[in-house]
Amino acid sequence: MSTKINETLHIKNFIDQINKADNSRQKTVTIDIEHAKRVRNGLTSLLLLLAEVQSNRTASTTTDISMDGGSFK
Numbered sequence: 001m002s003t004k005i006n007e008t009l010h011i012k013n014f015i016d017q018i019n020k021a022d023n024s025r026q027k028t029v030t031i032d033i034e035h036a037k038r039v040r041n042g043l044t045s046l047l048l049l050l051a052e053v054q055s056n057r058t059a060s061t062t063t064d065i066s067m068d069g070g071s072f073k
Contacts, residue, residue, distance in 0.1 A: 007042035
């Protein structure tokens with residue numbers, strides 16, 4: 001569980017950095033490559049988790065319908 005918190009922490013810090021730059025009307029934001037990698041890894045992990053959750057949800061909500069045609073002629 002701590003891994004998930006650390007991954008989202010890097011994303012939160014990145015968002016905070018952008019918000020601070022935006023509030024002070026800076027035109028650019030610069031981050032070092034290590035920080036960029038951590039943000040990339042966090043986003044990748046979250047997107048993979050989201051895809052897995054959506055896949056499980058789709059698989060669990062499958063409904064089977066059978067029709068016998070009734071008296072239709």
